Amino acid sequence: MGSDRNIQIAAALSVNRYSLEQAVKECSVKIKSQIKTGVIDFCLVFFSLPKISLDLPGEIKRILNPASIAGISSPYLIYNGEILKYGIIIIGFSGINPVVYSLTNIDQQTSAEIEENSRKALKGVLRHKMFSLMLFSNTAVNNNALIEGSQRMLGKSFPILGVSAARKNFTALQPLLTNYQIHNSYLLKNSAVNAIFRNPTIDYHYSIRHGFNPIGKTAYITEKEKNVIKTINGIPAASFYLRYFESNDSPKAADLREKLFMLYPLGIETADSQKILIRRPIRITPDKSLVLSGGIPSDRVRIMISTRQSLISAAGESAETAMQKVNNPKIAIVFDSVSRFKILGAEYKKELLELKSKLGNIPYAGILSHCQLALLESAEPRGSMYVQEHNICTLVIGEHKNARYFFKK
Amino acid sequence: MPGIFLRSDAIVVLSLGGIIFGLVYFAYKKMGYIEELKKTNSSLNTKLSELDAQAKIIIKTDLELNRTQEELDKRITTLLALQKFSQRLAGVLDKDTVFANIEESLLEDLEFSSCLAFLKNNGDIEVKSAINIRQDFLKEDFDFKKILDILEEKNIIVGSIESKHLLEITQSIESQLSLTSFIIAPLKINEEIKGALVLGNLSKDLNEGDKEVAEITARQISQTLENITMFEKLYQSQRELEQRIMERTKELTNALNKLERANKLKNEFVSAVSHELRTPLTSIKGYASLLANEKFGSVPQKVKTRLERINLQADALVELINNILDISRIESGRTEINITKNNLSMSLKECLDLLTPQAKEKNINLNLNAPPGLYANFDKSLIERAIVNLVNNAIKFTPEGKNVELILQDFEDKVKILIKDQGIGIAEEDKENIFKEFYRTKQATNNNIKGTGLGLSLVKNIVKAHKGTIEVESQIGQGSVFIITLPKT
Numbered sequence: 084m085g086s087d088r089n090i091q092i093a094a095a096l097s098v099n100r101y102s103l104e105q106a107v108k109e110c111s112v113k114i115k116s117q118i119k120t121g122v123i124d125f126c127l128v129f130f131s132l133p134k135i136s137l138d139l140p141g142e143i144k145r146i147l148n149p150a151s152i153a154g155i156s157s158p159y160l161i162y163n164g165e166i167l168k169y170g171i172i173i174i175g176f177s178g179i180n181p182v183v184y185s186l187t188n189i190d191q192q193t194s195a196e197i198e199e200n201s202r203k204a205l206k207g208v209l210r211h212k213m214f215s216l217m218l219f220s221n222t223a224v225n226n227n228a229l230i231e232g233s234q235r236m237l238g239k240s241f242p243i244l245g246v247s248a249a250r251k252n253f254t255a256l257q258p259l260l261t262n263y264q265i266h267n268s269y270l271l272k273n274s275a276v277n278a279i280f281r282n283p284t285i286d287y288h289y290s291i292r293h294g295f296n297p298i299g300k301t302a303y304i305t306e307k308e309k310n311v312i313k314t315i316n317g318i319p320a321a322s323f324y325l326r327y328f329e330s331n332d333s334p335k336a337a338d339l340r341e342k343l344f345m346l347y348p349l350g351i352e353t354a355d356s357q358k359i360l361i362r363r364p365i366r367i368t369p370d371k372s373l374v375l376s377g378g379i380p381s382d383r384v385r386i387m388i389s390t391r392q393s394l395i396s397a398a399g400e401s402a403e404t405a406m407q408k409v410n411n412p413k414i415a416i417v418f419d420s421v422s423r424f425k426i427l428g429a430e431y432k433k434e435l436l437e438l439k440s441k442l443g444n445i446p447y448a449g450i451l452s453h454c455q456l457a458l459l460e461s462a463e464p465r466g467s468m469y470v471q472e473h474n475i476c477t478l479v480i481g482e483h484k485n486a487r488y489f490f491k492k
Numbered sequence: 493m494p495g496i497f498l499r500s501d502a503i504v505v506l507s508l509g510g511i512i513f514g515l516v517y518f519a520y521k522k523m524g525y526i527e528e529l530k531k532t533n534s535s536l537n538t539k540l541s542e543l544d545a546q547a548k549i550i551i552k553t554d555l556e557l558n559r560t561q562e563e564l565d566k567r568i569t570t571l572l573a574l575q576k577f578s579q580r581l582a583g584v585l586d587k588d589t590v591f592a593n594i595e596e597s598l599l600e601d602l603e604f605s606s607c608l609a610f611l612k613n614n615g616d617i618e619v620k621s622a623i624n625i626r627q628d629f630l631k632e633d634f635d636f637k638k639i640l641d642i643l644e645e646k647n648i649i650v651g652s653i654e655s656k657h658l659l660e661i662t663q664s665i666e667s668q669l670s671l672t673s674f675i676i677a678p679l680k681i682n683e684e685i686k687g688a689l690v691l692g693n694l695s696k697d698l699n700e701g702d703k704e705v706a707e708i709t710a711r712q713i714s715q716t717l718e719n720i721t722m723f724e725k726l727y728q729s730q731r732e733l734e735q736r737i738m739e740r741t742k743e744l745t746n747a748l749n750k751l752e753r754a755n756k757l758k759n760e761f762v763s764a765v766s767h768e769l770r771t772p773l774t775s776i777k778g779y780a781s782l783l784a785n786e787k788f789g790s791v792p793q794k795v796k797t798r799l800e801r802i803n804l805q806a807d808a809l810v811e812l813i814n815n816i817l818d819i820s821r822i823e824s825g826r827t828e829i830n831i832t833k834n835n836l837s838m839s840l841k842e843c844l845d846l847l848t849p850q851a852k853e854k855n856i857n858l859n860l861n862a863p864p865g866l867y868a869n870f871d872k873s874l875i876e877r878a879i880v881n882l883v884n885n886a887i888k889f890t891p892e893g894k895n896v897e898l899i900l901q902d903f904e905d906k907v908k909i910l911i912k913d914q915g916i917g918i919a920e921e922d923k924e925n926i927f928k929e930f931y932r933t934k935q936a937t938n939n940n941i942k943g944t945g946l947g948l949s950l951v952k953n954i955v956k957a958h959k960g961t962i963e964v965e966s967q968i969g970q971g972s973v974f975i976i977t978l979p980k981t
Contacts, residue, residue, distance in 0.1 A: 168597060168600075298547045298550060298551065299543060299544045299547030299548075300540040300541075300543055300544050300547075327547065327548055327551055328551065328552075328555070329548075329552075343555075346554075346555070346558060347551060386547065386551070388550070388551065388554060391561075426558075428561060428562060428565035429564070429565040429568050429569065430565075
């Protein structure tokens, strides 16, 4: 479980679009130059390639030879202040050896099946566990089974940080584009890859923020079913929502609605009314119900609004909170949302600069995600897991202040 | 008792009355409170409704702001993308590379999803770029020419599948290019439409900004194509010019080779003939000398005088032949030039000393104006010969009592030797020819000044062999200056 080596983490990017082998080699050279032991236990991979190749996990395995690999594709990558459309980011971990398992066909599995399959994959290795990083296909974003099953298996308040990659064309009118995951030597789709970190030498924290504020009066959901709001204040949910925008039903209005959903999502208060979760409507059904990505934790609903500055400040807050709570931080993994990227437009660079200012000199890498699975605001061992949208989540991994005692053991 | 009863009844009645009154009063009070609550509730509802109305206004303003920001962002992104595209096209010199630079990332930045670019090529149509358009969907009946015809009239086409006025092309654009909205801009070379750029989208409506972007992109491509065409023409004419220069150079080289061969033959001929002439001439001169010296018995004075003339003319002939031989040797490179560091001032003085008796005979002042001890690299015997030749000429052509001056000037990397006389001068038309072999000026002939016409030619060859130059400045009746410039090293 433990390791007799101290923790070393190195991130590398290659933008070589034409040779996969060359791209992995470029990353390998950079990682190996920073990890002095030369032994890489675990690789976390984010990739965006013009053409997907089944060889990618094999190449990483062959060239870097890690014990385990977890990865996810996304149309946009984040790497040290840049947003990239094409590239491979490999984060090499030495002295950290998480348990990695995968679940396939996640869009069709029930929560009981998820639980059972997770249990089979883990085979009782869960006596010591700290947190998990779950990379899952965007085919599962409307399926609460993944979160429920995983929580039943890992514990209701176990800090899972899940991320689903963004869709390339950010509109619900377009079909979801294929999103790939990597588990060791396999390239998967419609899957979830979960890496459970368990080394006590790790210090970590994640913090998730959205930067939206409620506007208008609180309304009440009067009829709902799973992730569908049927009526609000006794009237069809879509009618209630759209009356804020004087929107109509013309074909052009469909595009506008997409934009409204992104700019002014719904905010649903948590059961204890402590926080407001962002819920972006996915579509309007013929009976004018609103279909959401995540579950509906309470009946109190608001219209949410943001400014570019409030979004940027939220990013800074997320990074700052995570950094403050981690001893000897070594890397930040950032899961930003594609919707924020769209709202920030040309000012997205400012958000990356804000992150940089809070993260200092540690490297950061990540993806633009569709949504995240996370505890309410931070990785505190309490509370419930929620599907979170329009958020930015910063996971900082460092070395525990007592790591040297663990090493001695 | 009845009184008591009456009293108690009254009490009951009074009590009941009091209770009822109390209840009524309480109910009245409660009603008032409810009314109050209703009023408060109504006021709160009004305030909440006002809040909602304000929220709607805020959202409306925010939406407007967002639209403006988005438009601004789009313009910035577009400008940056176009600038990048323009930079990439700047150095492009072939047409295929121009179209290879239209990449999916450029389209994304310009907010188009698909692109089709085609050019006319000798009556056929050549598809140069197809992004997110399956070329195998482009059937033979896709009417490229119709598009070009419409462009001739409209200059730019903005349309969608709903554009009824573009029915001739929208059907094929929808079915074969899978575009629902599109902009077609012409690709022109020298104001002539040579092709078209079709930019389109799957769903998004196109606006005036998109039209501008499409126009600018097409203009950039057109400008580059025009530059390439001009470059190709220029390159072609340069190639032709180079070809012509090569041919002409070849012709000239051949002519020069012929000339050199002829010159060589001439030199060989002259050399051979001169050698052949010198042998009998030596005999003639020897026998004439022996006869004149009466080695074969006494000869009359008249004969003796004639014999001495034969001797003198034979000497002149030997000198002539020697000069011819020297010129021939120097020209053909057969003379070994022995360039060493020598005292030029001293050489000039020696030349002057040699010619002083001759000058004195004509009462000519021979002056040397040279810095002492000036060294340069030269072949001592050849340069001295050239100087003697020039000073000798100066004495010959200068009338009695006048001056001949020899001047030496020192420069950083060269020296100049000036031979200055106050002689009859050289006519302008003669200046070009005096260094040619056997050329004699009219003044020399008219003044009956003897010479072979080879001296200056020999001088020029000697100077040339030293990589120097010789030039002459002269005015009729005023005298001449011959200027020899020699490199110091």
